[in-house]
Amino acid sequence: MIDRRGAFHALHRAGRPLLLPNAWDHASAAALAAGGHPAIGTTSLGVAAAAGLTDGAAVTAGETVALARRLAGLPVLLSVDVEAGFSDDPAEVAEYVTELAGLGVVGINLEDGRPDGTLAEPECVADKVAAVKAAVPDLFVNARTDTWWLSVVDPLPQTLARAHAYRAAGADGIFVPGTVDLAILRVLTERIDAPVNALYQTGGPGLTELTAAGVARVSTGSLLFRAALGAALAAVDAIRLGGPTAPAGLPSYAEVQALVPTGGD
Template identity: 55%
Template sequence: MTADPHGRAAFRALHAGPAPLLLPNAWDVASALALVADGHPAVGTTSLGVAAAAGLPDATRAARAATAGLAGRLAGLPVPVTVDLEDGYSDDPAEVAALAAALPAAGVNLEDSTGGRLADPGRHADRVAAVTAVAPGLFVNARVDTYWLGERADLATTLARARRYVAAGADGVFVPGRLTAAEIAVLAAELPVPLNVLAGPDHPLPRLAELGARRVSTGSLLVRAALDAAVAVARRLRDGEPAPPATPYAEVDARTAALGA
């Protein structure tokens, strides 16, 4: 039996490569398998995608069971998986740690907001510390939601919160939101752990590499784009146009069968 069944060391090493880790975020087994088939070395989950697929609102702690269930189904992937745990689904650091430690995953994301508002950074640091204490080797990506929520969205506040999480044991810091090039550069230079940002229209991957980002997540972009694409195909058929090419049925089915073998 391998000493690292969830690829935690490999996942950590991906943050130190010559280029930033582009982390695509899946919302179900089929999307994760498609991303692996396209050659991505790691896959994350997206809380919005998982929640929406289950008919639940995001960032309300309603998708805990759906998220844990998907993590279990993705355990057989041949690449590391990191799981978006929203805020840990609890105010109790011990409950958050127990959930994270039980996941068959290489990493987790923990955001410092609840119900659309920033949480007390001390309380969030306690959650980070609890997870790192009981799950050594699990890559804990601490998310700072200042820019995402537009609440105290400045570098001083963001860095202060991020440094508390790093001191508590966070392995990386995720600052989602629409950041300027200068803001990304300062965050990357000032933080002693890999900086994670969202993929967006302003800064392509090569530019983010120049600015110092070490991980670039797609977040909910892929599931939203997939919905747009599905609707576009249905509209095309409704309008009398021929069906477009798509991944063959047998290929999708074979991927799923191989995962369960």
Template identity: 55%
Template sequence: MTAFADLHRGDEPLLLPNGWDHASAAVLAAQGFRAIGTTSLGVAAAAGLPDGTSDTRDETLRLALALGSGPYLLSVDAEDGYSEDPDEVGEFARELAAVGAVGVNLEDRLGSRALHADKIAAVKAAAPGLFVNARTDTYWLGDGAGTMARLDAYQQAGADGVFVPGLTEPRDIAALVRHLDVPLNILYTPTGPTVPHLADLGVRRVSLGSLLYRRALGAALETAVDIREGRTPGGTVPSYGAVDALSRRRDPAHSAGT
């Protein structure tokens, strides 16, 4: 976990882009991103499954297996751990670590605070090297009430970092940073603070979540419509050869992480 944890302690926040398949992760790594996360929405949508319903356990593990030997540090969005049984969540975390993941996101969905803390503790017991980023949805699904109490419980359970998507008010972000003993992760939004502003507030990790996946879908749709309407599509388009080269998996023995 040390190399990944260290990225949360640098002069600038860790900007974590989120991929959804081998090619998306590879092209991000080629641009110099040392760590890459997965996006549960991208994984679910690609498989024709709903996001946030614990239906993508197998798909998530398969993606981790495909990406875990890549030349980057991999953090996996595991929704709520795909189970209400902390021991099962711990076992899933052990499987992620076994295929090369160095981090995992676990979200509470505003359910039982105690249960989520138990899941975090189970993950740390089963896979001590995994960086556990404990997410609370107090702002994503609610009005922010109870945020500090939840984060305190998750810190005490062993979380290495905490994630509060939906929080965009600079004053509230700064207050959380002062309160926490572990790095704060914020979800980037184009209408919220910039990455330099978040850095000034003390945020140590900025995730892009499903933004890249959604923008990719948007670009595909715009391109198809432009061609249909007789317009020349714009935007950056990697060549066939470039994508084909990026999409060829490396021999794990020669990956940067080994």
């Protein structure tokens, strides 16, 4: 397990970033693993929506563990989005993450955004990070700050202050979703002494540009889940209108069946 966690750490390289696609169920994760991705993450929106629950509301702890258990046998390194840890008690967060680590999870995302649209106090988040690292020292903790995501005033100073606090607590990486400004990303990668994770956004900079900005990890977030929903709606509309319904690269029934372990375990 230590070797797998070490391998995940090593994938975070400025100048050669990890493209981390985010899955929401066994089929999506298995397909991404079969596509050659060495590591995948989960998307909290996809996990929540698939279960009929609200994202970011600390109500998907059980679903998240259940998904990690289903994905444990896949030949891929798995990082799990745990929202804000599903608790404000650092000890409870550490206990929860320890359970995930026991299932083979090699990394987590831990965010500072709250369900009410405000940011948690950085000391609270730092305490969670420290507790997790004390419990599972070699787990990759990607501390996410939602300063841009929640449109705070003058986000750069807050982002840097939070990033430094989370790093001091032991965070291995810093995730700053919401900004696609390459100049800002360069400042972040230059002034944060850890791998910086950017969120790929449609219409924003591509992988080559993000690489040049010094980003060490590029996540797709909920994009793939939303794209799958969009493709399903488009296919239904095409059927209704009498147009073509099979997009290029559509997996066959047999190919999807092949993603399921023998015996359905």
